Amino acid sequence: MPASAPIVDIFVPCFVDQLYPATALSMVKILEAVGCRVHYNPAQTCCGQPAYNAGHLGPARAVAAKFIEDFTPAPAAPGPRYVVSPSASCIGMVRNSFTELFAGQPEAAACRPVQARAYELTEFLVDVLGVMAIPGAQLAGVYTYHDSCSGLRECGIGPGPRLLLDGVAGLTRREMAETSTCCGFGGTFAVKFQAISVAMAQQKVEHALDTGADYIISTDVSCLMHLEAYIKKEKLPLRCLHIADVLASGW
Template identity: 70%
Template structure:
């Protein structure tokens, strides 16, 4: 039998605290495709909130801990259900550790860290999860981090299009920001809400049952608006969809 692909789970702090079922569904999917899944319970935050708020030194301290929590090991991948946090580790750490002794360690991690869908499609070559089924129609939101920081666009659509019973309906301006942006939603609330409204209106115009994305942060923001307006559409993280029906 082939040796299972070793995967270290990178679970963002807000997923751990607010959406643990999504993390467990990612484990379910990874194990179903033959991965050997590991979880280091010492992991905490990647440092993105501090960095976005302008606390670079504090962010660097958190990032240094992250490197210790995910040491370079040949043949092991680091996989996360959040393109936003993957983008932070893959890209922003390069700035934080530039010219420091941690720079080489980051280069090693940079080549091993992936968002769930890009790992499945681009690394493992898998675009169908056996047994995945969800009846209905969906529209997909390209999160800014997934699209612009990680270059993820086709992988999630390939996986979703192969979910039994699920049909894609592309919405207008799928690549436009939803308005979350972490601290942006706090500092510029009115603009953030207006952007969420526009995104939800585009999703509703398709007639889709589900609004799906790779990032729970975007979905959390959009779902708050949807619930307030009592709109007839449900938000789902792609890991929850891929774990449905089996």
């Protein structure tokens, strides 16, 4: 691999690490295939989002400060260098909430460069590398795409994921109604307001079923985990797939 190849420091979110490790491996497979040098720091932990969403700003700041330390390269480290994650939710936390967490704090100066280099996987592929399709990707069936709140509203992710998915051989897209409506997960929201959360998942799944899709695909495992729980409980003919696992399939 040429020395000029971009270096990607991957961030594997807590729930991906613990529940969906194959998705992290899919991300590595894709990044290497498009010419990136992938680096994993085993000291990494969490971005601090669970504590932040629960209102525990002190603990969230401590965890976020470790994130900044873990993803700040040494002064002599080669570049260009990026932080890439298979989670728009975590990247949204880094880009937006870190600004509030470290306002007026000593870590603010170190925080900004990390924020500027942080990308969700699909936006890194499309917007930074200019990759429009992953050669060899194959998956037979019909999919509908779920725009996660974090991807759409916090990261401003637009048509990129659909562009990549439309390049997967054998895969056909059908848009569902209210695709940008929340799935109901929202982290601690699903715990504090269970009935509302489940009703929102039901609505999202019904919209997906109306398209005749085989798969719901998204950038966020958190959304998919929530929807999958409802789907399994109701024994519905629908699968939830992270976009990295789709782009890494068939080759």
